[in-house]
Amino acid sequence: MKIKAFLFDLDGVIVDTAIFHYQAWKKMANGLGFDIDEEFNETLKGISRMDSLNAILKHGNLEISEEQKLELAAQKNADYLELVNTMTPANILPGVSSFLAEARESGVKIALGSASKNSNLILEKIGVKPLFDAIIDGNQVSKSKPDPEVFVKGAQSLGFENESCIVFEDAFAGVEAAKAANMKAVGIGSSKVLFNADIVINSFEGHSVSEFLNL
């Protein structure tokens, strides 16, 4: 089927906020008396804030009340936003701006499919919000990736069938979500993690839109 739309994950695909999430969660875990490493952090990518918190608490063998969980999540988000607020267009990952511009010129529609509730702020900070035809994020979905909800809603809001969309993802769970929606998946990062993607690239740098239209 002809490709009509690109659905982009945000954190780790358009901008390197994945590292900010990691730093803020690590700070929280350390405050609770344990640590998280990069390997464990891979399992958090693409997962909603509260699901991430629950996974981290399980990792540290901690059981706390729902009220304490909300407090920890709010503090983590405040620490995260402090890092996000330092961002400028210079933080857009290499090759992304020209790739988005080329997609628009080629008539391919662009949507965001992110688990984050902070996506509007981030897109504004880095100045790419006007390039998106639709934004679906953690404020519109109830099920975390690997559930396909976020991408299915993205395709729906553009008015296209799932099969005519390509998803760009840095997370194992995100690639699973794309596949569950019958979409093609381009992995951004390591093929050791993203082995279920149709193709894996290191970054957008040096890649053109036409390469993906026949996936």
Ligand code: BG6
């Ligand atoms: C995803 C990130 O994009 O958004 C996760 O990969 C993050 O690490 C999730 O937990 C939720 O983000 P936020 O900004 O709503 O806490």
Ligand code: MG
């Ligand atoms: Mg991501």
